[in-house]
Amino acid sequence: EKTPSFMVNEEKQIFHCFGCGAGGDVFTFLMKMGHFSFPQAVGELAKRYGVRLPPRELSPAKKKEMAKREILFQINQMTLEYFHDLLSLRREGEEGRRYLSQRGLSEKFIKEHRLGYSLERWDGLVQHLQEKKVSLELARELGLIFPKKGGGWYDAFRGRILFPIFDHHQRVVGFGGRVIREGEPKYLNSPESSIYHKGEILYGLQVARGYIPGKDCVI
Secondary structure, three states: OOOOOEEEEOOOOEEEEOOOOOEEOHHHHHHHHHOOOHHHHHHHHHHHHOOOOOOOOOOHHHHHHHHHHHHHHHHHHHHHHHHHHHHHOOHHHHHHHHHHHHOOOOHHHHHHOOOEEEOOOOOHHHHHHHHOOOOHHHHHHOOOEEEOOOOOEEEOOOOEEEEEEEOOOOOEEEEEEEEOOOOOOOEEEOOOEOOEOHHHOOOOHHHHOOOHHHHOOOO
């Protein structure tokens, strides 16, 4: 469009877009922009402006669901740190570092996007999660490991460069893995889960959103 169509009325505390017809108050705006539920929008604004909210009573089922989601995020974060440390700090990550250097990716880029590397072995992540006392069933739900036919578990990502996928809250929701040597599939991605819905995620936005205002453009 060549003419401004988005209006904010500070006196009435509302916004309106004449282009698409969307409108409402600050809570509606945050719900639409950040894909928040109403309680999440209230909580986000309260946290931003230092407003203390009374505790909200949740049903036992809702409490259980929220507790499980929090554990899933924690498992993904542990996995990210494991893969990133392998690539950045460990001797075993030399092959991954060499591959990314050949592809022209800088250390700054690797650190900014928290890239990682998975070893060419069957149980590296499994052992790490076991040491952290993580539920392997929940790790399976996230697509990080698979069960063996005869019992036990094996890693889903092996011999790959790992690209963690973040939501707009900077939480790890999944991973994409690019094989280094010969092998199929070339790219392996996390399946959808209760915390990862592919249609709602734009890869790299957690980094790009910091540059967009200064550059005043999006590619």
